[in-house]
Amino acid sequence: MNVDGKKYRTIWLAADGASVEIIDQTKFPYAFEIVKLHTMEDAAHAIRVMQVRGAPLIGATAAYGVALAMRADPSDDALHAACFALLETRPTAVNLHWALDRARKTLIQVAPEIRTEAAFTLANDICDEDIAINMAIGMHGMELIAAIARTKREGEPVNILTHCNAGWLATVDWGTATAPVYMSHDSDIPVHVWVDETRPRNQGAFLTAWELGHHGVPHTVIVDNAGGHLMQHGEVDIVITGTDRTTATGDVCNKIGTYLKALAAKDNNVPFFVALPSPTIDFSLSDGVREIPIEERGGNEVSQITGRTEGGSIETINIVADGSAVGNPAFDVTPARLVTGLITERGVLDANRQSIANAFPERVKVS
Ligand code: MRU
Numbered sequence: 001m002n003v004d005g006k007k008y009r010t011i012w013l014a015a016d017g018a019s020v021e022i023i024d025q026t027k028f029p030y031a032f033e034i035v036k037l038h039t040m041e042d043a044a045h046a047i048r049v050m051q052v053r054g055a056p057l058i059g060a061t062a063a064y065g066v067a068l069a070m071r072a073d074p075s076d077d078a079l080h081a082a083c084f085a086l087l088e089t090r091p092t093a094v095n096l097h098w099a100l101d102r103a104r105k106t107l108i109q110v111a112p113e114i115r116t117e118a119a120f121t122l123a124n125d126i127c128d129e130d131i132a133i134n135m136a137i138g139m140h141g142m143e144l145i146a147a148i149a150r151t152k153r154e155g156e157p158v159n160i161l162t163h164c165n166a167g168w169l170a171t172v173d174w175g176t177a178t179a180p181v182y183m184s185h186d187s188d189i190p191v192h193v194w195v196d197e198t199r200p201r202n203q204g205a206f207l208t209a210w211e212l213g214h215h216g217v218p219h220t221v222i223v224d225n226a227g228g229h230l231m232q233h234g235e236v237d238i239v240i241t242g243t244d245r246t247t248a249t250g251d252v253c254n255k256i257g258t259y260l261k262a263l264a265a266k267d268n269n270v271p272f273f274v275a276l277p278s279p280t281i282d283f284s285l286s287d288g289v290r291e292i293p294i295e296e297r298g299g300n301e302v303s304q305i306t307g308r309t310e311g312g313s314i315e316t317i318n319i320v321a322d323g324s325a326v327g328n329p330a331f332d333v334t335p336a337r338l339v340t341g342l343i344t345e346r347g348v349l350d351a352n353r354q355s356i357a358n359a360f361p362e363r364v365k366v367s
Pocket of ligand 1: 002053054056093128163164165167169170175176177203241242243244254255258
């Protein structure tokens, strides 16, 4: 992604070769700040407080966290301790488990003297693979958008609705749900994106809108409850969201509110697609509603809102009546029956066990 003429990934090895740099996503959309991670604890902190967030980027950060831990102490005990500590940071996105599992299984076979180098190489590989996956998702998703564009009048945009941020900032580059959008836009297919603001943390308004704006993609931020109304009036051609964990049967867990979008899409015959990189598939689970752990976050995310005043200062204010209880489940599960298709790096799949297993047979065997 280009920012002010410079190409960035969301995470990279610093020039000193010993630390890692990230873009602090808690500062968006008001500031673009780079933060250095020196230790495994820095990486764990960055995931926990959501300086980095989004399933693929959480996995990539965890892999670098292991590498930073190995730089401090490359022993077997330190490897296990680092994986354990990083796993505790956030519960829902399965990419965290996937990356740590891969790191532990790979590095335990490497002699401690060369483990640090191997750990950094693995983290770099995970980042490169994430980019390749997202580009493939982008190509497959663009075909869906192009097919809709062919049904429209010349110049009329394809209206895409998305929820949360499954964009460049949620991955290492390109994004999952946004890769088809960026590729379509870059190929002169007219697109317009309805961006759900995504309360309580406003990933849509703060991150997705910022990204799309920097890429020059026409978009409109809407409140989370507007999607159903827009669908009833023919203003949405396709919904594309990301996912934090998808079961072997195609149930999709994503940011809270995604399920309601899928229900509205079903009622209005709007295709509901999920951009799904294969590390986000949890082949051990069959029933998303019952089996996927849903992160419950602090009530202050609901009772408070942060923004920039007209005077330019950043302020946090309370927006809930004093004394009222607040609840904050961060994710929900959309059952496979509401999902039109899964846009993976190996093509667009039906959301069912057979279709997913056929596309990723090697993952089914090892799980
Ligand atoms: O709580 P977050 O901001 O980490 O949640 C992110 C999402 O729900 C994304 O849609 C999901 O991780 C897919 S990102 C490609």
